[in-house]
Structure formats: structure tokens, C-alpha cells
Amino acid sequence: MNLASSVCFDRSLHKPRQPQLQKVSAVLKAQISSDTMELDISLSPRVNSLKPSKTMAITDQATALAQAGVPVIRLAAGEPDFDTPSVIAEAGITAIREGYTRYTPNAGTLELRTAICHKLKEENGISYTPNEILVSNGAKQSILQAVLAVCSPGDEVLIPAPFWVSYPEMARLADANPVILPTNISENFLLDPKLLESKLSEKSRLLILCSPSNPTGSVYPHELLEQIAEVVARHPRLLVLSDEIYEHIIYAPATHTSFASLPGMWDRTLTVNGFSKAFAMTGWRLGYLAGPKHFVAACGKIQSQSTSGAGSISQKAGVAALGLGYAGGEAVSTMVKAFRERRDFLVKSFGELDGVKISEPQGAFYLFLDFSFYYGSKVDGFGVINGSESLCRYLLDKAQVALVPGDAFGDDSCIRISYAESLTTLQAAVERIKGALISLKPVNTV
Numbered sequence: 001m002n003l004a005s006s007v008c009f010d011r012s013l014h015k016p017r018q019p020q021l022q023k024v025s026a027v028l029k030a031q032i033s034s035d036t037m038e039l040d041i042s043l044s045p046r047v048n049s050l051k052p053s054k055t056m057a058i059t060d061q062a063t064a065l066a067q068a069g070v071p072v073i074r075l076a077a078g079e080p081d082f083d084t085p086s087v088i089a090e091a092g093i094t095a096i097r098e099g100y101t102r103y104t105p106n107a108g109t110l111e112l113r114t115a116i117c118h119k120l121k122e123e124n125g126i127s128y129t130p131n132e133i134l135v136s137n138g139a140k141q142s143i144l145q146a147v148l149a150v151c152s153p154g155d156e157v158l159i160p161a162p163f164w165v166s167y168p169e170m171a172r173l174a175d176a177n178p179v180i181l182p183t184n185i186s187e188n189f190l191l192d193p194k195l196l197e198s199k200l201s202e203k204s205r206l207l208i209l210c211s212p213s214n215p216t217g218s219v220y221p222h223e224l225l226e227q228i229a230e231v232v233a234r235h236p237r238l239l240v241l242s243d244e245i246y247e248h249i250i251y252a253p254a255t256h257t258s259f260a261s262l263p264g265m266w267d268r269t270l271t272v273n274g275f276s277k278a279f280a281m282t283g284w285r286l287g288y289l290a291g292p293k294h295f296v297a298a299c300g301k302i303q304s305q306s307t308s309g310a311g312s313i314s315q316k317a318g319v320a321a322l323g324l325g326y327a328g329g330e331a332v333s334t335m336v337k338a339f340r341e342r343r344d345f346l347v348k349s350f351g352e353l354d355g356v357k358i359s360e361p362q363g364a365f366y367l368f369l370d371f372s373f374y375y376g377s378k379v380d381g382f383g384v385i386n387g388s389e390s391l392c393r394y395l396l397d398k399a400q401v402a403l404v405p406g407d408a409f410g411d412d413s414c415i416r417i418s419y420a421e422s423l424t425t426l427q428a429a430v431e432r433i434k435g436a437l438i439s440l441k442p443v444n445t446v
């Protein structure tokens with residue numbers, strides 16, 4: 001019997017099938033030869049609504065060009081160019097040699113969590129016990145788990161823009177709605193507490209703060225955080241995720257304040273930090289969350305059913321990193337000094353360019369420059385530069401410098417330059433960028 005002709009077989013498998021046909025369909029799937037069967041390649045709506053990370057896409061594109069022999073200067077990645085300090089690396093090697101290669105507790109080793117508690121007390125003025133700490137495979141995982149743990153479908157996640165690319169997408173993964181709070185370059189991209197207040201409702205569940213900020217390098221002053229805390233305190237449902245991963249990469253006189261240390265904020269703050277940036281440990285994949293036990297345990301539950309504990313070797317290295325002394329000691333301050341020199345060089349160099357607006361970064365290793373003056377320019381053989389994405393494509397084409405368009409961070413007027421590269425490389429990049437911009441004719445000046 002030709003079953004295929006006797007029943008209605010839904011080849012796309014997209015539409016729900018009638019229950020009585022399901023068994024027959026299963027038989028059919030087995031009988032139809034692979035050349036006539038259409039495989040169901042549909043994806044979950046959750047994935048379909050997700051944007052891929054533009055920073056990662058551009059980094060991959062630039063790496064492919066470099067591998068093909070194109071002399072691209074890559075200033076797109078959010079990764080220090082320094083090696084992991086040797087004391088930390090040695091601790092990892094010793095861990096392997098000593099057979100420290102087994103699963104650790106889901107929340108992280110007691111040794112590391114105790115060291116984190118000590119760091120948070122000494123450097124940040126916040127008290128936690130080890131069961132209020134969850135160590136994960138990078139701060140990215142810590143943030144995602146926190147969003148998944150506290151947001152219900154339809155909740156709102158408030159995110160000041162420019163934002164780190166992953167925040168809105170993580171909110172979407174949790175079936176929550178990102179609410180973007182724009183800021184201004186003229187106000188150093190800092191959130192206005194009045195704007196925050198005006199956007200809060202009973203749906204507001206989580207405010208994400210990032211200081212020092214990726215992509216702007218802005219650092220929230222203590223007084224401004226206090227004003228934000230006053231607004232937050234009036235809303236019983238509102239929690240704050242404070243992403244402090246760039247805390248040590250900060251340029252005096254700017255100073256770092258942990259949101260949880262502000263009066264009344266400990267109970268509602270989830271503090272995220274990690275080892276990737278300050279200790280140049282991106283590949284070790286180590287980050288952590290600190291917060292009230294109830295929330296930390298919920299995040300731990302998610303982790304226990306997904307990745308389990310972070311790598312045992314990385315955790316040993318993390319203990320060594322925290323043993324380097326206050327704020328990472330000399331190893332970290334040497335890197336910060338180099339970042340500062342590069343920042344000063346770039347701010348001065350781009351300050352000399354017509355029409356470019358700058359907010360001098362106070363931390364992290366990014367410069368978020370407003371290049372919108374050049375939008376509208378027509379380039380022979382390229383077309384019109386109509387936003388940050390086309391300007392970045394143009395700069396990759398013409399100057400062979402890879403940068404990230406600001407629209408990935410929620411601000412199309414800007415472009416992000418990562419200065420986690422040597423001063424010599426940055427000097428070459430500036431020359432190339434200036435050369436490419438000179439041939440543009442901005443419409444606003446014509």
C-alpha cells in the first residue's frame with residue numbers, strides 16, 4: 001500500500017498534526033527515503049527572536065580577513081591584549097600537575113568563594129558569606145542566570161543605553177521585555193534618575209547597571225548612584241544587577257562604587273564580577289555572582305542543570321588572582337597604566353578630528369565616539385554611509401580597521417573602539433582611520 005498517497009502527510013512539520021495521524025506519520029518518516037523527506041529545520045521562537053552578538057561577528061570577520069593575509073587592525077574585541085599574569089597561570093598549571101582536575105561543587109570551591117567574600121568586603125565594602133556567592137563559567141553566565149532566575153514572562157528589564165550587547169538579548173531569553181533608557185554623550189552616557197523614575201511600573205523587575213561601562217567607559221559617580229538608589233528604593237519589585245566586571249580598570253580620580261554597598265541596596269542587588277578583564281583571563285572562563293542567598297540559590301539551581309560548576313583549574317587560578325593583593329596589586333595596576341596611556345592618546349588624536357564628539361572614558365578599555373557628523377557621505381564605489389554599520393564596513397574596507405558599530409549597543413551615532421592593543425598598533429589605526437575619513441564629505445558641512 002502506498003501510505004503516502006492514502007494519508008495527508010505534512011512534510012513541513014511546521015503545522016500541528018492531528019493526533020490520530022501521528023503514529024502513521026512516524027511510520028511514514030521511516031519509510032520515505034531520505035531524498036524525498038524534508039527535514040524539519042525550524043528553530044525555537046526563543047532563538048529566532050535573538051540577535052547574534054555583533055561584536056563577536058565582527059571579531060570573527062576581522063580574524064578571517066587577517067587569516068587570509070589582509071593586514072587588518074582588530075579593535076573590535078573586548079579582550080585585554082596582555083597575557084594572564086604568570087602567578088595566576090602557574091597556579092593553573094600546578095592545579096593540573098596536582099591532579100586538581102575533577103568536578104568542583106556546583107557553586108564553586110569553598111576556597112574561591114571564601115576568597116571572593118574577602119575581596120568584596122575589603123575592596124567593595126559589602127559583606128557576604130560563601131553561600132551567597134555563585135561561581136560560574138564567566139560573568140556572562142552569571143548575568144544570564146540572574147536574569148533567568150528573577151524575571152517572569154512579561155517583566156521589564158531596564159537597560160541604560162549604550163548597553164553591553166548581551167543585556168537585551170538575555171532579557172528576551174527570559175521572555176522579559178527590555179526597556180531601553182537612552183543617555184547622552186554630553187552627560188557622559190550616565191543614566192538620569194528622573195528618566196528611570198518615569199519608566200518604572202509594576203512590571204519593572206530588574207535594572208542593569210554597568211560601571212565602568214562597556215561600551216562607553218563611563219563610571220557612575222557615587223552621588224549619582226545614591227540618587228538612582230533612592231528611586232529604586234521606592235519600588236518593592238525592582239532588583240538591580242550591578243555588572244562590575246571592569247571595576248579595576250578605572251582611571252583616577254574616578255573611583256568605583258559597588259551598588260550593593262549603598263544604604264538599603266544589599267537586599268535587592270545582584271553583584272556580578274569576574275576575572276576576564278582585570279586579570280586578562282578571558283579564556284579561563286571565570287566569573288561570579290554575589291547576592292542574597294535566596295536569589296543566588298535560584299541561579300545555582302539553573303547552573304546545576306546546565307553547566308555545573310566552573311572549571312576546577314580556573315578556580316585555582318582565580319584564587320591566585322585574588323591573592324595578588326588589593327585591586328590585583330602591581331600586575332593589574334601595570335595593565336591599567338598602559339590602558340590609561342592608550343586612552344589619553346586616542347582621546348587626543350580623535351579630539352583633533354572635525355565633527356567627532358567624545359566623552360572621555362573613565363574606565364574599561366573602550367572609546368565610544370560619535371561619528372554621526374560623517375553620516376550622509378557618499379563614497380564612489382561604496383555608496384552612502386548612512387549609519388554606524390556602514391561606516392564600520394567602510395573603515396574595514398578602506399582603512400582595514402575593525403571596529404564595532406554603535407547600533408549594536410543601542411546608539412547608532414557612535415562607534416566603539418577597543419584599545420586593548422599596543423600603542424604602536426593604535427597609532428597605526430588612528431592614521432588609517434583619519435586617512436579614510438578625510439575622503440568623506442559629510443552632508444552637514446556642504
Ligand SMILES: Cc1ncc(COP(=O)(O)O)c(C=O)c1O
Nearest residue numbers: 078138139140164214274276287
Ligand atoms: C560588560 C560586560 N559584562 C560581562 C562580560 C562577560 O565577561 P566574561 O563572561 O568573560 O566573564 C563582558 C565581556 O565582554 C562585558 O563586557
